[in-house]
Amino acid sequence: KAGVTQTPRYLIKTRGQQVTLSCxxxxxxxxxxWYQQTPGQGLxxxxxxxxxxxxxxGNFPGRFSGRQFSNSRSEMNVSTLxxxxxxxxxxxxxxIPDSEKLFFGSGTQLSVL
Amino acid sequence: xxxxxxxxxxxxxxxxxSAVIKCTYSDSASNYFPWYKQELGKRPQLIIDIRSNVGxxxxxxxxxxxxxxxxxxxxxxxxxxxxxxxxYFCAAWTPGGYNKLIFGAGTRLAVHP
Numbered sequence: 001k002a003g004v005t006q007t008p009r010y011l012i013k014t015r016g017q018q019v020t021l022s023c024x025x026x027x028x029x030x031x032x033x034w035y036q037q038t039p040g041q042g043l044x045x046x047x048x049x050x051x052x053x054x055x056x057x058g059n060f061p062g063r064f065s066g067r068q069f070s071n072s073r074s075e076m077n078v079s080t081l082x083x084x085x086x087x088x089x090x091x092x093x094x095x096i097p098d099s100e101k102l103f104f105g106s107g108t109q110l111s112v113l
Numbered sequence: 114x115x116x117x118x119x120x121x122x123x124x125x126x127x128x129x130x131s132a133v134i135k136c137t138y139s140d141s142a143s144n145y146f147p148w149y150k151q152e153l154g155k156r157p158q159l160i161i162d163i164r165s166n167v168g169x170x171x172x173x174x175x176x177x178x179x180x181x182x183x184x185x186x187x188x189x190x191x192x193x194x195x196x197x198x199x200x201y202f203c204a205a206w207t208p209g210g211y212n213k214l215i216f217g218a219g220t221r222l223a224v225h226p
Contacts, residue, residue, distance in 0.1 A: 004156070035216075040122065042202060042218040043157075056213075090157070098213060100145045100206050104156040 002027065004093050004105035012111045018079040021108045025072050025093030031055075032074040033102065034066060037088040046089075049074050050097040078110075086112045115140045117205050119217025127225055132190045134220045136203035139184070145206035146186045148177060151219075152199045160201075161188070193224045 005024040013019050025032050034046040045058035049068035066076040072093075078085055088109050092102035116139040126132050138146075144165040149157040163170045163177045163186065170177050174193075179186040190197055203217040 040218055042119070043216040045214070098208075100147070100162075100214070101159070102214065104149075104158070106154075106156045 004029075004091055004103055006089075006091050006105035006108050008108060009106070010109045010111075012113060013081050014113050015081055015083060017081050018077065019081060019110060021076045021078075021089055021091075021110075023074045023076070023091030023093075023105060025074070025091075026103055029093035029095055029103070030072050031094045031097040031099060032068060032072065033092045033094070034074070034076050035090045035092065036060075037090055037107070038086075043090065046076070048097060055097055081112045083112050086110060115143075115205075115207060115215050117203060117215045117217045119203050119220055121220060122218065123221045123223070125223045125225065126193050128193060128195060130193055132193050132197070132222055132224075134188045134201055134203070134222070135185065136187070136205075136217050137183075137185050138205040138215070140205065140207045140215075141181075141184065142209075143184075143205040143207045146177070146179060147204050147206070147214075148188050149202040149204065149216075150199045151202065157202060190222075193222075195224050195226050198222055198224045 007022045031050045033048040035043040037043050048056045052068045063079045068074045088107045090107045091105045118137045147162040150160045151157040174191050176189045200219045200221050202219050
């Protein structure tokens, strides 16, 4: 069974631009969560999607948004990029929402110059 | 709000020594505590977990202990090997909470041959 797949693996953008990241969950998993990982901050929860609906949202500005498609694939969008948005963005999938067991992708490393 | 503190942020040991990483959580309703290992450039992977009705759990060279009264839990790695070098994250799961899985900031463990 394929794991969680995130694309692209690396991205370099400049301030003010926008970016879209993609996540394909494990086959059969219907819940997708997004996390931002920065050195010293651990993993900060961004949002969780299930059945194409956002169920939970973390404490991030409105520039961070996401969506989920009918095949459970999810995208995350960051508009008007800032230098502080440079981070590893991790996607995790689970069979159902509110699951304790998360399976992570390898992440997208975003660098904002 | 809910918080998980993790110490130390970096840990350096000689091969064969033991390593201990400690976490403290704030929400007494938390009842599940996973530990993730993230090797350089790879995805976080669950290595061991413990539920609140258990005080200790072992899996070969790794063990986790939980003190519910003090709201502490710890990861113990014995007979460390260079392949144990990674970033380790603790997390606390709170059922019914808004952001259910809260992560610690991570510990970078270096095992020197």
